[in-house]
Amino acid sequence: MSSSTSAGAPAATRGPDGPPAVELAGITKRFPGVVANSDVHLSVRTGEVHALCGENGAGKSTLMKILYGMQQPDEGTISVAGEQHRFRTPADAIRAGIGMVHQHFMLADNLTVQENVVLGAESLHGIGGRARRRIQELAEATGLAVDPSVLVERLGVADRQRVEILKVLYRGARVIILDEPTAVLVPQEVEELFTTLRGMQERGFTFLFISHKLDEVRAIADSVTIIRRGTTVGTADPKTVSSRQLAEMMVGSELPSPETRESTVTDRTVLRLDDVALYAEAGDRPVLDRIDLVVRAGEVVGIAGVEGNGQTELVETIMGMRRAGRGRVLLSGADGTERDVTKLGTLARREAGIGYVPEDRHRHGLLLSQPLWFNRILGHQTRRPASKGAWLDLDGAKADTARIVEEFDVRTPGIDVPAAALSGGNQQKLVVGRELSGKPVLLIASHPTRGVDVGAQALIWDEIKRARARGLAVLLISADLDELIGLSDNIRVMFRGRLVADADPSTVTPEDLGSAMTGAGAAGATAEGRTTPADDEVAAGEEDEH
Amino acid sequence: MGTLRGKLLPPALAIVFSALLCGIALVISGANPLTAFGAMLTQVGEGTTLVDVVNSTGIYYIAALAVAIGFQMNLFNIGVEGQYRVAAVTAAVFGGSVTLPPGLHALAILVVAAVAGALWAAVPAILKVTRGVNEVISTIMMNGIALGLAAYLIRADVFGELRGNNIRTPEIPSTGWVPGISFGSSGTVFGLVLLAALLGVGYWIMMNRTRFGFELRASGESSTAAAAGGISAKKMVLIAMLLSGAIAGLVAMPEILGRDHTYNLNFPGGIGFSGIAIALLGRNHPGGIALGALLWAFLDKSGLALDNVGVPREIVTIMQGAIVLSVVVAYEVVRRVELAAEQRRVGRQTGTAEPVGGAA
Numbered sequence: 001m002s003s004s005t006s007a008g009a010p011a012a013t014r015g016p017d018g019p020p021a022v023e024l025a026g027i028t029k030r031f032p033g034v035v036a037n038s039d040v041h042l043s044v045r046t047g048e049v050h051a052l053c054g055e056n057g058a059g060k061s062t063l064m065k066i067l068y069g070m071q072q073p074d075e076g077t078i079s080v081a082g083e084q085h086r087f088r089t090p091a092d093a094i095r096a097g098i099g100m101v102h103q104h105f106m107l108a109d110n111l112t113v114q115e116n117v118v119l120g121a122e123s124l125h126g127i128g129g130r131a132r133r134r135i136q137e138l139a140e141a142t143g144l145a146v147d148p149s150v151l152v153e154r155l156g157v158a159d160r161q162r163v164e165i166l167k168v169l170y171r172g173a174r175v176i177i178l179d180e181p182t183a184v185l186v187p188q189e190v191e192e193l194f195t196t197l198r199g200m201q202e203r204g205f206t207f208l209f210i211s212h213k214l215d216e217v218r219a220i221a222d223s224v225t226i227i228r229r230g231t232t233v234g235t236a237d238p239k240t241v242s243s244r245q246l247a248e249m250m251v252g253s254e255l256p257s258p259e260t261r262e263s264t265v266t267d268r269t270v271l272r273l274d275d276v277a278l279y280a281e282a283g284d285r286p287v288l289d290r291i292d293l294v295v296r297a298g299e300v301v302g303i304a305g306v307e308g309n310g311q312t313e314l315v316e317t318i319m320g321m322r323r324a325g326r327g328r329v330l331l332s333g334a335d336g337t338e339r340d341v342t343k344l345g346t347l348a349r350r351e352a353g354i355g356y357v358p359e360d361r362h363r364h365g366l367l368l369s370q371p372l373w374f375n376r377i378l379g380h381q382t383r384r385p386a387s388k389g390a391w392l393d394l395d396g397a398k399a400d401t402a403r404i405v406e407e408f409d410v411r412t413p414g415i416d417v418p419a420a421a422l423s424g425g426n427q428q429k430l431v432v433g434r435e436l437s438g439k440p441v442l443l444i445a446s447h448p449t450r451g452v453d454v455g456a457q458a459l460i461w462d463e464i465k466r467a468r469a470r471g472l473a474v475l476l477i478s479a480d481l482d483e484l485i486g487l488s489d490n491i492r493v494m495f496r497g498r499l500v501a502d503a504d505p506s507t508v509t510p511e512d513l514g515s516a517m518t519g520a521g522a523a524g525a526t527a528e529g530r531t532t533p534a535d536d537e538v539a540a541g542e543e544d545e546h
Numbered sequence: 547m548g549t550l551r552g553k554l555l556p557p558a559l560a561i562v563f564s565a566l567l568c569g570i571a572l573v574i575s576g577a578n579p580l581t582a583f584g585a586m587l588t589q590v591g592e593g594t595t596l597v598d599v600v601n602s603t604g605i606y607y608i609a610a611l612a613v614a615i616g617f618q619m620n621l622f623n624i625g626v627e628g629q630y631r632v633a634a635v636t637a638a639v640f641g642g643s644v645t646l647p648p649g650l651h652a653l654a655i656l657v658v659a660a661v662a663g664a665l666w667a668a669v670p671a672i673l674k675v676t677r678g679v680n681e682v683i684s685t686i687m688m689n690g691i692a693l694g695l696a697a698y699l700i701r702a703d704v705f706g707e708l709r710g711n712n713i714r715t716p717e718i719p720s721t722g723w724v725p726g727i728s729f730g731s732s733g734t735v736f737g738l739v740l741l742a743a744l745l746g747v748g749y750w751i752m753m754n755r756t757r758f759g760f761e762l763r764a765s766g767e768s769s770t771a772a773a774a775g776g777i778s779a780k781k782m783v784l785i786a787m788l789l790s791g792a793i794a795g796l797v798a799m800p801e802i803l804g805r806d807h808t809y810n811l812n813f814p815g816g817i818g819f820s821g822i823a824i825a826l827l828g829r830n831h832p833g834g835i836a837l838g839a840l841l842w843a844f845l846d847k848s849g850l851a852l853d854n855v856g857v858p859r860e861i862v863t864i865m866q867g868a869i870v871l872s873v874v875v876a877y878e879v880v881r882r883v884e885l886a887a888e889q890r891r892v893g894r895q896t897g898t899a900e901p902v903g904g905a906a
Binding site: 319320321345346347348349350351356358363364365366367368369370374377378379381382387389390391392394413417418420421 | 754755756757758759760761763764767768770771772773774775776777778885888891
């Protein structure tokens with residue numbers, strides 16, 4: 001490892017032998033009723049990439065928020081370069097040389113790169129030429145090759161991430177927290193990011209790399225600390241331990257696997273999309289184009305794609321929340337007769353047997369301040385047991401909510417608590433349970449295990465598998481390639497509003513899928529897919545002319 | 547169970563707080579607050595005050611229900627004020643110009659009033675659904691138009707007639723009257739106060755027991771989640787607004803059919819705005835609204851006694867304003883405390899080590 005003092009290396013850098021760049025000792029953080037972190041110890045050497053690994057909900061984010069001053073620990077100490085600090089706000093952390101790159105970018109699309117970087121830090125180098133020169137100096141370190149006066153909306157996701165890194169460097173960070181930096185990237189972009197990180201490491205920067213993707217951790221980290229159930233269970237050298245060992249440290253037991261065993265695919269078509277197109281509200285450029293898709297009973301069809309390539313629109317078109325501009329959506333009920341549902345509204349489609357696990361359960365899945373049984377009625381308000389004609393059947397709804405709580409292991413003291421009081425995993429179990437109620441013929445599962453703990457994830461996978469074995473047709477949209485490959489019988493790749501490639505989950509690797517997701521296989525395009533189809537008008541236009 | 551406490555505590559706190567505030571205001575202005583509040587309480591037993599309070603409660607109740615229906619759908623129907631005025635003048639003109647058998651006549655007037663109120667509310671509703679116009683702005687403007695329209699309609703050369711120095715619509719024949727319950731010298735309770743009670747029961751049943759009420763509440767809480775559940779937000783906006791307007795149309799009916807039998811220049815204004823305050827105070831709950839309406843009516847009517855003890859009657863307005871402000875604050879405080887308590891409870895009972903609320 002290098003401790004070279006290239007331009008801008010901090011005085012505090014004393015190489016690997018000096019005091020740790022960051023040391024957390026005995027950190028405990030309690031939220032009302034729960035302990036998010038208990039007695040956490042973490043020591044990061046200067047100039048290393050230190051990975052913090054743990055399942056969703058293990059307490060990684062809380063710990064990083066504490067280090068970044070967004071939350072105060074109830075107990076424990078934070079030391080930076082040997083000096084003890086108390087961070088009350090992120091500004092304190094920044095002053096101590098700690099920067100954070102959030103998983104969800106905090107950039108203003110309508111401002112330039114320079115404006116985004118300078119925003120809020122105007123006092124450092126002004127807003128003019130001096131700031132620009134400083135940005136150009138630092139941009140080289142991050143591998144950002146664009147002019148600072150370019151609008152951020154023109155940048156792809158990888159460059160946006162570099163702008164985020166640039167922001168924290170500009171503010172003088174020497175220790176950079178990267179919160180799930182690869183979640184939004186395709187495998188090729190991940191490689192580029194890692195190259196950048198190694199280059200910056202050479203220059204003496206220290207990284208705290210939060211992830212639950214073990215392969216990446218093994219590829220980039222110099223050491224890895226595992227966090228489980230809110231506490232650190234140990235630090236390991238990723239070069240010497242196996243992914244399996246790491247995973248078992250994270251989960252603490254036998255690993256769940258999304259893999260389905262034997263195929264239950266039948267030849268009975270349940271959902272058929274016939275040349276479906278969807279047009280953006282402004283203009284007639286399609287957001288979805290030439291979509292032909294078949295999902296059969298007992299089959300899980302996975303849709304792979306970088307987010308923002310039309311998956312959300314596809315789901316909402318099938319659900320009737322958006323109206324297809326062209327083509328037909330056909331649904332076959334349990335009796336096998338095919339109905340054209342293109343003109344039907346969401347409610348009628350639900351009544352025809354579509355269950356829907358939305359990608360954002362807070363916005364689309366739940367009424368947070370309402371009790372669980374009230375949420376059970378949503379989407380089922382015209383059907384038994386939730387209602388009888390124009391009247392609600394409260395007893396029926398409550399009894400069925402109790403059934404879901406029981407069968408889907410929703411951890412709750414009762415069905416009268418508001419949905420907001422449950423943890424993310426338990427909320428999701430309730431949603432999945434509701435959507436599998438009432439004998440659906442088709443389940444649309446959009447990121448069904450996003451942001452849930454590992455226990456809930458295993459349960460949801462099991463339930464999807466079980467429903468599939470009963471003959472349910474499932475359309476699965478996921479950003480988790482392992483989940484897609486493990487659960488799907490067939491994978492379709494979506495890019496810029498089209499289904500551009502097929503993949504066989506029994507043979508495809510995440511890397512192959514990643515290439516296809518950037519359009520490399522189909523159109524030779526670069527990794528710009530993240531910008532929403534409505535945004536990359538120019539790029540799409542060029543594409544069509546080839 | 548904490549929820550009952552959560553419902554009753556905030557308004558109680560708010561009322562105590564605003565009484566204190568008014569007491570301080572009274573002390574500063576040199577009056578004795580105890581004398582003032584005492585005069586207000588004893589006033590209830592005087593003359594027709596009690597009956598007036600009951601009548602006024604009924605009227606406020608209808609107005610607040612109209613507002614509350616909008617609130618359930620996240621609609622701020624400020625236009626109740628204009629809706630009940632337009633409905634009143636339309637119904638009075640209609641009632642005074644047709645001949646129908648007793649009972650049926652009154653019923654027809656009520657229907658006309660409700661329809662007129664709904665139609666007046668339909669304009670902002672359609673604007674919102676088709677063009678996204680904020681209903682707050684459009685209903686305020688409709689209030690202004692309603693004032694002008696009513697003044698025009700009762701002109702002697704349109705539908706009105708001149709009586710002394712008052713202009714009014716032709717008197718509704720007695721077949722269209724709704725008899726009250728007389729208490730002799732203590733006054734007469736309007737028959738249509740019972741209508742207010744019926745509306746309250748109907749409102750509760752609709753909100754809590756019917757599919758429509760569910761759809762309205764769901765859509766009001768989260769239009770995105772409701773849409774994913776197959777509930778069209780636009781349809782709900784339209785229906786809620788029309789329903790709110792229809793009920794608003796009935797606001798003036800107890801007085802017109804029970805006492806005035808005509809729409810004239812002395813028509814009471816401002817009830818729609820009081821309805822907003824009362825709906826807030828009652829938290830859109832029919833029981834809460836009833837208590838709020840009663841409180842409002844009591845303050846209004848017994849405030850008249852303040853002049854007798856040399857205290858400006860306007861202190862009542864201060865008190866009403868203070869109640870609304872503090873009740874809004876108090877509800878929010880109690881809501882947050884309750885949610886935190888609930889999460890603690892869930893966390894304790896399920897023994898989960900992950901942060902609740904998905905904020906991992």
